[in-house]
Amino acid sequence: MSSSEKMNALWSYANPRKFLAVTERLMPWLWILSGACLVIGLVWGFFFTPDDYRQGSTVKIIYLHVPSALMAINGWLMMLVMSLIWLIRRHHVSALAARAAAPVGAVMTVIALVTGAIWGQPMWGTWWAWDPRLTSFLILFLFYLGYMALWSAIEDPDTAADLTSVLCLVGSVFALLSRYAVNFWNQGLHQGASLSMDKKENVADVFYIPLLVCIAGFVLLFIALVFYRTGTEIRARRIRALQARERAGA
Amino acid sequence: MIALLIRDLRLAMRAGGGFGLGLAFFLIVTVLVPFGVGPQSALLATIAPGILWLGALLACLLSLDRVFALDWEDGSLDLLATAPLPLEAAVTVKALAHWLTTGLPLVLAAPLLGVLLNLPAPGYGWLVISLALGTPALSVLGTFGAALTVGLKRGGLLLSLLVLPLYVPTLIFGAEVARRGATGMEATTPLLLLAGISAGAIALLPFASAAVLRVNLR
Numbered sequence: 001m002s003s004s005e006k007m008n009a010l011w012s013y014a015n016p017r018k019f020l021a022v023t024e025r026l027m028p029w030l031w032i033l034s035g036a037c038l039v040i041g042l043v044w045g046f047f048f049t050p051d052d053y054r055q056g057s058t059v060k061i062i063y064l065h066v067p068s069a070l071m072a073i074n075g076w077l078m079m080l081v082m083s084l085i086w087l088i089r090r091h092h093v094s095a096l097a098a099r100a101a102a103p104v105g106a107v108m109t110v111i112a113l114v115t116g117a118i119w120g121q122p123m124w125g126t127w128w129a130w131d132p133r134l135t136s137f138l139i140l141f142l143f144y145l146g147y148m149a150l151w152s153a154i155e156d157p158d159t160a161a162d163l164t165s166v167l168c169l170v171g172s173v174f175a176l177l178s179r180y181a182v183n184f185w186n187q188g189l190h191q192g193a194s195l196s197m198d199k200k201e202n203v204a205d206v207f208y209i210p211l212l213v214c215i216a217g218f219v220l221l222f223i224a225l226v227f228y229r230t231g232t233e234i235r236a237r238r239i240r241a242l243q244a245r246e247r248a249g250a
Numbered sequence: 251m252i253a254l255l256i257r258d259l260r261l262a263m264r265a266g267g268g269f270g271l272g273l274a275f276f277l278i279v280t281v282l283v284p285f286g287v288g289p290q291s292a293l294l295a296t297i298a299p300g301i302l303w304l305g306a307l308l309a310c311l312l313s314l315d316r317v318f319a320l321d322w323e324d325g326s327l328d329l330l331a332t333a334p335l336p337l338e339a340a341v342t343v344k345a346l347a348h349w350l351t352t353g354l355p356l357v358l359a360a361p362l363l364g365v366l367l368n369l370p371a372p373g374y375g376w377l378v379i380s381l382a383l384g385t386p387a388l389s390v391l392g393t394f395g396a397a398l399t400v401g402l403k404r405g406g407l408l409l410s411l412l413v414l415p416l417y418v419p420t421l422i423f424g425a426e427v428a429r430r431g432a433t434g435m436e437a438t439t440p441l442l443l444l445a446g447i448s449a450g451a452i453a454l455l456p457f458a459s460a461a462v463l464r465v466n467l468r
Binding site for chain 1: 286329394398399401402408412414415416419422423426428440445447455458460462464466468
């Protein structure tokens, strides 16, 4: 297969019917896999890893906190890519997928913020501090809110898709700017990266492996939810089209 | 372009155009702050730069829905879109008119309101410079928000939800300049970053605004 044919094969999933057929076959596997990863990762993390010598059992909230924070950011990145695909190639599925991802990403942001607060109360002695990472996450949440509000405010679906896509592009630039601006504005309380290519910074291996399983679970759960919600959006739009046709015929 | 600018300025100056409303709002916010936090002059001096920046930002926000709304209602926006002048240029002129009627008066009024809030003496220059460099970004970003929400009924609340997160970096650097200036610290670095944000926003955002305006006019 030449590379252009491969590209065409990839874009063929932008056909709503093919998208639905493929995702419907994948959905049960995604649910099972993500459920299994989450159960294994969380049970392993919560009950079969030692307590940290300074943080005690509170350290275990990392199994929810880190994966949700990761997916909050990656959710926005996915929306950005989908928005670009919509603006450039105008595949309806990609616009709907961006729309479907927004509430999931927003919920991930809330999970990350809430678990962080629950951890921060005994550790830092405060539920909330105006730390750069915390602040930029709160700003990311505001961006999610604005994005979702714009989607729901506009009736015409194509107009809404166009406007939210541009908002997503501009918002990405300013979310990134805010991310680094808050570094400038206040000193951090939050530790550095828990996971990185540079192994020195990582958490210890006993925590690391169940954490990876949890992350895999969250990634799969995110994909499953986005597929599911995209499928719902596609069907909702079909129903609307059928109703419009019926009204026109009657 | 100049004709469009003059027309917009005239419309803003006329009765009902809302010119001066932003300024009055700025004044009222500044007057209300001591009631909220108490009249201790040391406390007011500490928070003055931030309050003045926040007041200017909100005053800017208040007048945003006027940027396109009137032209949308009477259809002159369609004429502008089909005119030989590129829509990007028209949008830039609109932002400039918004800045001249809202941002510039705020910049000029800020030192006076600084007196009310007991702003320390070295802070005045920095406050004016930071506002002068930062408010253009606020106007350009606001024009983008106004273009996004132009066709909506009751888009005002949505407009603030969309625009305020975009204002975060500008506010951070702008207030940082004013705060550092007021306490006598070195403020050139945040000032340069603020100028960078303004320059970047002015250069790039008119394209985004014009794009969403075209979608809305479709």
